[in-house]
Amino acid sequence: AQSVAQPEDQVNVAEGNPLTVKCTYSVSGNPYLFWYVQYPNRGLQFLLKYITGDNLVKGSYGFEAEFNKSQTSFHLKKPSALVSDSALYFCAVRPRSGNTPLVFGKGTRLSVIA
């Protein structure tokens, strides 16, 4: 069965510092990998995805994610955090074969402190 783990419920970082939100997955084959962000009382916003190619994927708002096949990880990163980055972040995975639904992690709440 597919699964996604976001080991940290909460990540706190000072404004201007780099941030990392961790994600590991368990799925057969090479999956599609996604990151979404959710602001209060809003739906999920797509940030970036890994399909194939370069292991470092760049997305919206200065975010990037690094795909590591051997560690089955897809950590979200940003070189310099902003207070406005404070939100709930979700990692999601979908196998390439078959029409199977997205599987989401539990989410990580990011707080950026001024």
Place this chain on the structure above:
Amino acid sequence: KAGVTQTPRYLIKTRGQQVTLSCSPISGHRSVSWYQQTPGQGLQFLFEYFSETQRNKGNFPGRFSGRQFSNSRSEMNVSTLELGDSALYLCASSSDRVGQETQYFGPGTRLLVL
């Protein structure tokens, strides 16, 4: 392009009632998925529709049902509401073309069952 829209945005019902939620996908998208989001369970997949056919179904009781119309708009219905059905219900659409697997989410419908 207009994004995914969901109506209504907020809903208050009492136990035993039934409710219908509506989702209009991004123009050209034929796949619509529904998710339930609660603080305790996170994001849980309800079902996915493609070209008016249910393609995937999550692990929810039969009280939860859905359908998709020829214009790709989708509705989900919950009958005999229970207190535990209080949640944010999210709809997402995707184009289903290879390389365009990203799901785009609507703002959600927040349902409160009293």
